[in-house]
Ligand SMILES: [Fe+2]
């Protein structure tokens with residue numbers, strides 16, 4: 001889980017740099033696509049872990065993942081429509097929501113997995 005969070009943070013930083021600079025970044029669309037892709041893969045993996053190990057609070061956690069997936073897609077969509085400013089605003093919202101999610105929900109899940117002896121990479 002931790003490794004994937006770090007990868008997502010790295011992509012977020014690159015996306016923020018690209019969206020806040022005035023110049024053209026030919027890789028920006030790919031970066032935003034990768035951010036969406038890695039968000040989906042990550043939330044999907046955590047959802048599987050929660051089902052596999054019967055995590056009691058998984059319903060709420062899965063709901064937050066759905067919000068994260070939708071937000072990541074909106075960032076990319078706004079960029080594709082040519083609205084860099086909107087894309088950046090959505091990226092900031094996503095970053096705040098993700099950080100809170102990692103601090104609260106993921107932290108609790110991680111503690112649960114450790115407690116029951118499941119290893120969360
Ligand atoms: Fe999560």
Ligand SMILES: [Fe+2]
Nearest residue numbers: 001042046106
């Ligand atoms: Fe996570």
